[in-house]
Amino acid sequence: TQLLKQSPQFLSIQEGENLTVYCNSSSVFSSLQWYRQEPGEGPVLLVTVVTGGEVKKLKRLTFQFGDARKDSSLHITAAQPGDTGLYLCAGAGAGSYQLTFGKGTKLSVIP
Amino acid sequence: EAGVVQSPRYKIIEKKQPVAFWCNPISGHNTLYWYLQNLGQGPELLIRYENEEAVDDSQLPKDRFSAERLKGVDSTLKIQPAELGDSAVYLCASSAGAFSANVLTFGAGSRLTVL
Numbered sequence: 001t002q003l004l005k006q007s008p009q010f011l012s013i014q015e016g017e018n019l020t021v022y023c024n025s026s027s028v029f030s031s032l033q034w035y036r037q038e039p040g041e042g043p044v045l046l047v048t049v050v051t052g053g054e055v056k057k058l059k060r061l062t063f064q065f066g067d068a069r070k071d072s073s074l075h076i077t078a079a080q081p082g083d084t085g086l087y088l089c090a091g092a093g094a095g096s097y098q099l100t101f102g103k104g105t106k107l108s109v110i111p
Numbered sequence: 112e113a114g115v116v117q118s119p120r121y122k123i124i125e126k127k128q129p130v131a132f133w134c135n136p137i138s139g140h141n142t143l144y145w146y147l148q149n150l151g152q153g154p155e156l157l158i159r160y161e162n163e164e165a166v167d168d169s170q171l172p173k174d175r176f177s178a179e180r181l182k183g184v185d186s187t188l189k190i191q192p193a194e195l196g197d198s199a200v201y202l203c204a205s206s207a208g209a210f211s212a213n214v215l216t217f218g219a220g221s222r223l224t225v226l
Contacts, residue, residue, distance in 0.1 A: 044217070
């Protein structure tokens with residue numbers, strides 16, 4: 001079983017602040033995905049990263065895949081209340097179809 | 112285009128009662144997943160279908176859980192009898208294929224409360 005540890009578990013910040021959340025594992029992943037889940041809804045895919053060292057940007061969100069493909073980070077610039085939600089990372093091992101999810105980081109952005 | 116549709120959205124039952132959840136995936140998506148999400152946790156895979164075949168049900172508690180995907184489209188997840196610990200959100204997802212980098216589209220989930 002490949003475990004994904006996400007940190008911090010909870011994060012409460014003021015609107016306009018920057019933040020970074022982390023997703024770490026001792027295992028190598030062939031791909032890693034980030035999802036955002038709002039209360040009462042299912043997770044929605046934000047990005048997929050597949051190459052070690054890869055950086056992807058989605059407006060104010062920057063995703064990075066570690067060089068060794070064992071960890072990833074999500075950085076949000078100038079957070080807005082609409083960014084509030086549960087951020088989940090999910091990884092798949094080499095040759096595996098199965099995604100393993102972390103427990104998530106619950107982000108609250110206070111206006 | 113409609114997304115993944117699940118019903119019911121909420122269900123409250125007493126322990127030992129049966130319950131069933133229904134999922135209609137995105138049209139054309141051959142791969143269908145049922146996940147369990149406990150409060151404060153990430154989703155955990157219960158079963159994965161490729162068309163009508165259950166290709167991974169290793170995490171499905173088969174003593175009380177069953178699932179089917181007749182005709183390779185809609186799917187039903189059943190619990191009989193339900194236990195207090197089954198209270199959770201049951202998420203259905205679909206994808207165009209089973210490749211690890213495929214996009215999973217999730218439904219809104221069915222929240223089960225067992226009293």
